[in-house]
Amino acid sequence: DEFPQPNAAPVSNNPGKFWLVNTDAGINALYKVCTHLGCIFPWSEAARIFACPCHGSQFKLDGTYIAGPAPRDLDRFEFRVLDANGNVIAASTDGQPIPMPSGAESVVVNTGRKILGKSHF
Numbered sequence: 001d002e003f004p005q006p007n008a009a010p011v012s013n014n015p016g017k018f019w020l021v022n023t024d025a026g027i028n029a030l031y032k033v034c035t036h037l038g039c040i041f042p043w044s045e046a047a048r049i050f051a052c053p054c055h056g057s058q059f060k061l062d063g064t065y066i067a068g069p070a071p072r073d074l075d076r077f078e079f080r081v082l083d084a085n086g087n088v089i090a091a092s093t094d095g096q097p098i099p100m101p102s103g104a105e106s107v108v109v110n111t112g113r114k115i116l117g118k119s120h121f
């Protein structure tokens, strides 16, 4: 229901276990489970990063790995953007962000279709 503004704090969805993020590259749905050993991690508005409390992995707003023991970027989900009539006006099926289209009314995230973050090893 609520879209984050570009580069603003991500919007949390607890039932779906994802963060809706919006960066210069567009919107994306990031899985809330750390790619290290599976802890749920918060957003730190002070540091402007996702910071995992378990072993210190850090990620940028777009899910890119910064530091710590996590082996890859944050995982993400397939999603569709709908207009007010429920028509699909944009979709991401490969884990990449997409620019927020005009007329966007809602985002439907398919939490059954997880795309692994890019490995940095």
Ligand code: FES
Pocket (backbone or CB within 6 Å): 034, 035, 036, 037, 038, 039, 052, 053, 054, 055, 056, 057, 068, 069, 070
């Ligand atoms: Fe997140 Fe280990 S589970 S750093």
